[in-house]
Amino acid sequence: MPAILITPPAIEPVSLAEAKAHLRVSHPDEDAFIGTLIVSARWQVEAATGLKLITQGWSVYADTWPADGVIALPLAPVLSIQDLKVHGEDDIAAVIDPAHYVSDRLARPPRLLLRPDRAWARPGRIANGIEIRLTAGFGAAASDVPAPLREAMLKLVAHWHAYRGDIEGTRAVPPGVSALLAPFREARL
16 A cells, blocks of 8 residues: 655654754754754654654555455554545546545554445546545644654664764664654554
């Protein structure tokens, strides 16, 4: 199920000022480098947990409807579903009325469920005929992101700042990061 970022986060969960204070850097010489480390740390935390941290817009695509009528979404947490569309053979999209489905944003993974006695409209496109536009993330403010995830980002930034260019040092996960992320990882059997 491909997911395409439409609207990136407007801010990062950790500001440049917070990262510089954590690093005890007071000069502006490394601002661009530290800013890059912050973005990389967010990506790392999002990849490790399967969670999007700051509000961002996505389009998720599927070829066909699941036989059980339940669409598991690959992004979490889901703040809202903007619309669910089915693309015809002519590539014209038809929006499915939300009365036909239920959005379970609390489940992990979040999901859309077909209501009883309803049927999904058949997509006309052979690939990516179903499109779900959604907003994912904990919220629009850095304070919406759980503190342990922000702390993990700061530890990553500090580690990468200290070991820049050191291949062996950058491969290691800094102490404490795994423990901070563990409660947010989805348990799989």
